[in-house]
Amino acid sequence: MNEEIIIAGFGGxxxxxxxxxxxxxxxMQDKEVSWMPSYGPEMRGGTANCTAIISDEPISSPVLNAFDTAIVLNQPSMDKFEDAVKPGGLLIYEENGMTRKxxxxxxxxxxxxAYDExxxxxxTKVFNMIVIGGFLKVKPILDLENVIKGLKKVLPDRYHHLIPLNEEAIKKGMDLIKEENKLN
Amino acid sequence: MKGNEALAEAAIRAGADAYFGYPITPQSEIIEYLMAENPEELTGMVVLQAESEVAAINMVYGAAGCGKRAMTSSSSPGISLKQEGLSYIAGAELPCVLVNVVRAGPGLGTIQPSQSDYFQAVKGGGHGDYKLIVLAPATVQESVDYVKLAFDLAFKYRNPVMILSDGIIGQMMEKVELFEQQPRLTEEFEWATVGKKPNKDSVIVTSLQLQSEEQEKVNLRLQAKYREVEKNEVRYETHNCEDAEYLFTAFGSCARITRKAMEMAREKGIKVGLLRPQTLYPFPVDAFHQLAGQLKGILTVEMNAGQMVEDVKLAVNGQTKVEHFGRFGGMIPSPEEILNAMEQKIIGG
Known part of the structure; x- marks a missing residue:
């Protein structure tokens, strides 16, 4: 398994x-991983994106031009990354705020x-967890139990009481995701 | 962990005595992490934000003169400001570790990753005939391991060591294994200025020799030291070189992108290998020299306009074709572009 993902949207x-x-x-699931953020002018307002790679094998390049999955949360991100999805790959978009399909x-x-939910x-802070849930429904590359463990690592201790809420959000996302175009 | 944070943690664990720095993107996480961890409570390590880069490097000079493990870090424009101090430290033959998380230039440039400081790092950078030992990590793991290695080499040769990282390695997150906490130095070095003992001569740390005869002795001693470094400390990694007809070479983060290009080339049946120098000075001259005979061509891939390519050409000495492919200004080459350049410039060219 080698999943190369670009996630893009507004800062925040x-x-x-x-x-x-x-x-x-x-x-947590014994995979090799790499995470590369955009840290440039984007971080200082506007669009933000990051490349996440999850693989069974050691990862060579942390920076890519073509992705297995693009998760786009606003129109500029869709414009930028729709073409970067490999043929046969997956595009997930958030409905709210999109001006075109x-x-x-x-x-x-x-x-x-996800936003409405x-x-x-x-x-609204669990917005991104709903999207993650949707992604994991389509591509079940990680077990929910390990995602919760991962959440504990990312969230500072003082927010750990919010983990059940986040778990609920992931499950909601799994129910909400809609297939628009499915290849055979 | 994030590359910069892992590197900062490695400094604490390597038993560093002091870190002096001044924030600049994309390496500010180093000083931020050290300030937050406050290692003074744990190991006694001093962490100080200096008033400028120039002050920071001179604080390092002072601490190194006392025989302490001192370190500083910056990004390209800040490293330029440190060059005077660095030349003095090299001239005075003191150990220190310097991290350059390179961003694109010239001038203030942009905060995006680049490798355009290769020349500055390996050819001296400041004035005078001196060399830094230059380590180029390609992973977050190597950023960690090289901090310890850098301190070891700095003290072994009493020479400044630079870790030449870049915005990608500094900002990305990866799995990393941290080494155990090392003790701080307790040794008193005879060259360190820690107070004159009644039965010993004073120790003077200086890079000033007004007599040419004396200065030449210093230069000769430095050169002898550099020959030792070249003999003992060359480090590099090869992939798929055994049957290679063509060779990619790249360092740091660029080597990882290039490795992807190599994998793609192998899938197409092109016999390509990859040589990744881990030390940029000393440069793996012999490795290139030995491989050159079996090769139809070498492509160096760098995020600059062609710097390491000059050292590759010197090492290969005309035995095979050497070309360069680069993106700059903070642009990162894609594996597809790199493979395409190999096909156009080397295989088809």
Missing amino acids: QGVLSMGQILCYSGV PRRTDINICSIA SVKMKN
Whole structure:
């Protein structure tokens, strides 16, 4: 297994921490991992992205141009990374705030209304965990139990009481994700 | 762990006595981590934010003169500011460790990763005929391991050692195994200025020799030391070189991207190997020299306009074709681009 993921969105949507959670969860599941953030002008406002790689083998390049999965949370990110998905790969997008649908027909496409759900859950901060749940439903590369362990690593101790809420969010995401285009 | 944080933790664990630094992206996490960990309570290690890069390197000079394990870190523009102090430390033959998390230049440039400080690192950087020992980590694990190695080499040769990292290695997160906490130094070195003993001559730390005869002696001693370093401390890694007809060479983060390109080339049936220098000075001259005979060409891949390629050409000495492929300004080459360059410049060229 070698899963190369790009996660992109606005700063503040939890893009970087999503990548970190996936990677820490990968470590808990004895995988090789690498996480590379955009730390440039993006970090100082605007779009943010990170590359997360989870693999059975040691990882050569931490920086990539083509990805197995792109998770895009706003329109600029979809514009930038839709074409970077490998043929046969997966694109997950958040419905809220998108002005157009993806154009590609040679990839699997899923959408998720994570923001609306996080509002219903009365905590928009779990938005990114809903998306992670959706991703793990489509690509079950990590066990939920290890994701929870990974979360414990990423969250400072003072937030550990929020872990059950995050777990709930992941499960909600698993239910919410919708297939828009499925390749055979 | 994040590359910069892992490196900072390694400094504590290597038993460093002091860190003096000044923040600059993309290496500020080093000083941030050290400040937060406050190792003074654990090991007695001093961590200080200096008023400038120039002050930081001169604090290192002072601590090194006392025979202490001192370290500083910065990124490219800050490293330029440290060159005067570094030349003095090399001239005075003192040990210290310097980390450069390289960003693109010239000038203030951009905060994105680059390898454009290769020349500055391996050819001296400051004035005078001196050399730094230069280690180039390609993983977060190596960033950790090289801190310990750097202190060992610095004290073995009484010479400044630079860890030449870059924005990718500094900012990325990877699995890492940390070594055990090492004790701080208790040894009193005869060259260290720690107070004159009644039965001993004063120790003077200086890089000033007004007499040319004396200065030449210093230069000769330095050169003899560098020959020793070249004999003993060359480190490099090879992949798929046994049957290689073509060779990629790259260092640091770029070597990892290049390795991906090599894997892609192998899948296409092209017999390509990869040689990754881990020490940039001393450069693995013999390794290139020995491989050159079996090769139809070498492509050096660097995030600069062609710096290491000059050392590769010197090592190969005309035995085979050597070309360079680079992206710069903070742009990172993709594996596809690198493979394409190999096909265009070396195989088809």
